[in-house]
Amino acid sequence: GGRIFLQLWHVGRISHPDLQPGHALPVAPSAVKPEGNAFTETGFKPFVEPRALELSELPALVEQYKTAAQLSMQAGFDGVEIHAANGYLLDQFLRDKTNQRTDAYGGSIENRARLLLEVVAAVTSVVPSERVGIRLSPISPANDIADSDPKALFSYVVQQLNRYKLVYLHVVEGATGGPREVAGGFDLQVLRDLFQGIYIANNGYDLEMAAKARQGNGADLVAFGRPFIANPDLVERFKAGAALADFNQATLYGGGAEGYTDYPTLQAS
Structure with a gap:
């Protein structure tokens, strides 16, 4: 039988006030702003400068x-x-x-x-x-x-x-x-x-x-991460030497079912 381990995350500065209680600043070791964008409920927004954590926290x-x-x-x-x-x-x-x-x-x-x-x-x-x-x-x-x-x-x-x-x-x-x-x-x-x-x-x-x-x-x-997204039966495909389906990059961080749970297995495709 398989084993399922839960991944414990804290993203620190890779967050956004829109995602924080009371629109608080994200926390980090130091107040260093990352380049890039955070995924929020209203789409991607630029990262902000985080708040440095206090020693007492x-x-x-x-x-x-x-x-x-x-x-x-x-x-x-x-x-x-x-x-x-x-x-x-x-x-x-x-x-x-x-x-x-x-x-x-x-x-x-x-x-x-x-x-x-x-x-x-x-x-x-x-x-x-x-x-x-x-x-x-x-x-x-x-x-x-x-x-x-x-x-x-x-x-x-x-x-x-x-x-x-x-x-x-x-x-x-x-x-x-x-x-x-x-x-x-x-x-x-x-x-x-x-x-x-x-x-x-x-x-x-x-x-x-x-x-x-x-x-x-x-x-x-x-x-294996990305191949599993588009191939829910990845192990079976490997065993059979079957071709792998490619994933849709555009839906990877979409938040909906499309491009996550709607890829067919080999038998269903």
Whole structure:
């Protein structure tokens, strides 16, 4: 049988006052405005400059992750995945382009990793670690994020994560939803070698690439995202060697059923 893990998100600055209670500013490690647009109920609007979180607010933030993890399990999920990728809040704390703090949560790699590791400690205090995974995107520029030394940063993060015996490390290899090669990137197999649990590779894989990654032991598992949207029976199509349907880019963030739940299976098409 399958297992369903719920992904725990906090998007930090990748939000908009229209989406916040009382039209409050989104929060972030530092007041650094991202380039790009937020998806709101009235369409895309430019991101705003976020409010820097106060030191006194961080314990409650960690507690929110803990509560969310508990509620996930009560709701019947098999586990949770801590989303620390794609330029969202935990990633914003990790990287020096977005984290310009001068307190215990900014500056050195150890300080920038502090919030993430506190969240991992909190979540694993209420959910068994064999039911907790984590998602990282070490070289992705998604949501206007970057780091001056991603190899050193993420090598440290992964080594520290080993203390918590998480079931898996889920890595976006390359740019989120984009090319696998990123300027100034590094060989992510370094992280695969460092991590002591299951390594899940993700981003731009097809069946042939996935098979090669497994044969060469470059990954324990391979995750498919976009192909699953247009191919609800993706596994069956892989088994049968059938052609894959392509997804409609225009409806990916539409919010309706079209382009989400209306792709036919192979038998129905």
